[in-house]
Amino acid sequence: MNAAQIFFEALRSLNANRLRSALTMLGVVIGIASVLVMLSVGDGIRGFIDKQSAMLGSNQLFVQPGTLVDGGGVRRRSGEVPNLTVDDARALAQLPSLKGAAPALQGFFQLQYGDSNSNQTVLGITPAMIALRNWRVESGVALDERDVQAANRVVLIGSKLATDHYPDRDPIGQVLRVDGQPFTIVGVMGGSGRTLDGTELGELVLVPISAMPLRLARPGLVHYISLQARDANGMADAQQDAAELLRDRHRITGDKQDDFAITDLADIAKTITGIGVALSLGLGVIGAISLLVGGIGIMNIMLVSVSERVREIGIRMAIGAKPRDVLWQFLGEAVLLCLVGGLIGLGLAALGVAGVNATGKFEMALAFKHIAVAVGFASAVGIFFGYYPARRASKLLPIECLRQD
Amino acid sequence: MSASSGQAVLALHGITKSYRTGDVVTPVLHGIDLSVQRGDYLALMGSSGSGKSTLMNLMGLLDRCDEGQLLLQGRDVSQLSTAEHASLRNREIGFVFQSFNLLKRMSVLDNVALPLIYAGKSRSVARARAQTLLGQVGLGDLAKRMPNQLSGGQQQRVAIARSLANEAPLLLADEPTGNLDTQTTVEVLAILERLNREMGLTIVLVTHEPDVALQAKRLVRLKDGRVAFDGAPAEQAHL
Helix, strand or coil, rough: CHHHHHHHHHHHHHHHHHHHHHHHHHHHHHHHHHHHHHHHHHHHHHHHHHHHHHHHCCCEEEEEEECCCCCHHHECCCCCCCEHHHHHHHHHHCCEEEEEEEEEEEEEEECCCCCCCEEEEEECHHHHHHHCCCCEEEEEEEHHHHHHHHCCCCCEHHHHHHHCCCCCCCCCCCCCEEEEEEEEEEEEEECECCCCCEEHHHCCEEEHHHHHHCCCCCCCECCCEEEEEEHHHHHHHHHHHHHHHHHHHHHCCCCCCEEEEEHHHHHHHHHHHHHHHHHHHHHHHHHHHHHHHHHHHHHHHHHHHHCCCCHHHHHHCCCCCCCCHHHHHHHHHHHHHHHHHHHHHHHHHHHHHHHHHHCCCCCCCCCCCHHHHHHHHHHHHHHHHHHHHHHHHHCCHHHHHCCCC | CCCCCCCCEEEEHHHEEEECCCCCEEEEEEEEEEEECCCEEEECCCCCCCCHHHHHHHHHHCCCEEEEEEEEECEEEECCCHHHHHHHHHHHEEECCCCCCCCCCCCCCHHHHHHHHHHHCHHHHHHHHHHHHHHHHHCCHHHEEEEEEEHHHHHHHHHHHHHHCCCCCEEEECCCCCCCCHHHHHHHHHHHHHHHHHCCCCCEEECCCCHHHCCCCCEEEEEEEEEEEEECCHHHHHC
């Protein structure tokens, strides 16, 4: 018998017991779907991290006032005033291990666009921030040092805000009120999507740090400072240099605790990757267990099938089926059962992936390699669990089989 | 194939066979010597337990003898492997059983084509040949039916068509009319007689019906695992 004939025989046999075949392949369906979703989640997270790295800019460190507590959260000691300053940022920018340091203030204000308004996070920054974060000015001009020095009331807005609030006119040159104060729009930022630190690129509102309409406890204070190390290998050195400099400037000596915290944004990416890996592993374990249980189910049903069809085996042997032919017949059935299950699992995984992608929050991919994995795994389960029953069938003696009713 | 070639299609020398159930050994055949010539039409009779079915299974390579030699077309086949036996059953021996033994999930056409598939023929070649064979037994129009849609006589004719698929020189028929009524028995026997006469097919037929045995050219009667009679059926069939 050739492969096509084995396939036809297997198809005929599975078709004769449709309900049983469907129930038997359920474990394989779930197993393959889980394995595929696992792979797809893994790929999706890698893609997400890559995209994030590109959006955040590379080799980013993040300095916040307060003390770092476990888990990466920042806690401010009670009664203590945040004390990172523009001067700190300026000093940090001079460090040879750093490519740049950009201070920022952050506030949540009502924005009035003329006839519409919205509440938005506004960032007060210096031009260094735009370069450091890889932000792109789509039209108009960026902020410059003069704007910071003169505290010019100019503003850059994200592309989503521009299209939402100025659908039929050029936003550049328009006046935008931030917390009631008039700012002139000088540029529109490109890009969209949310970065790891929660910034929605399409909804950026950037003003010179000096023009932020905030009442600060002390002039020159900032909410955080973004740092960029020279290169990926120099992250630890950069972090240490920055910490030493800040301890020095803040007169923290001996074993006194830092009044600031430096976070490597790559650590956050690592945490997310870790969560993704854990999620993938979880799905992988579910997939493996499902495949194991499904495989045992297939072995069980194939054993039942062999004992039900002893007479058929006898007839086939009498008219010339060799043990090998019988082996292939039953192995073919087990493998076909698994392959059909695998393909249904693939379909389910594709539906799931399409569903997740439709939410727009996360992008997963189902590639050709995944189909290969589904087919490969399903065949492997079929061969592994189908071999024993098939071999048992092939070892039967024709005369014993024909005596059975 | 001609009846006069004289070469034995099947020759048995000193065949013994016993069955073992636990510690109990039940001898069934005690040294059978038998030769079936090309073109023979041999009826094998014997009371229940005389060993005729056992002998038939040994002749058909469905079972192995304990001792003795079994020559198929002059070649000793008793020690061959299981796979070689399967191959010989496929090409050299056709089977017709009392209970027809058609595969119920397959169409009549595919049942007849199956030995050809096992012989390595393609599906289309096998089906074309199967269709021709069904025509020869008068069932050309019923090829697409499933076996359970046919009468007993029709099913037995399908089984005969299947036994002819690979042009095996030897046909072993185990009580082929046992489940058939008188009229159908006559029809099936007529087909066997025609195959023997026109194609020179060698037939060994197990039966307990004297009327059936009378159709054969030669009668072998077994008694207690030994050949008790070997001669023309007219002398012995009704004993």
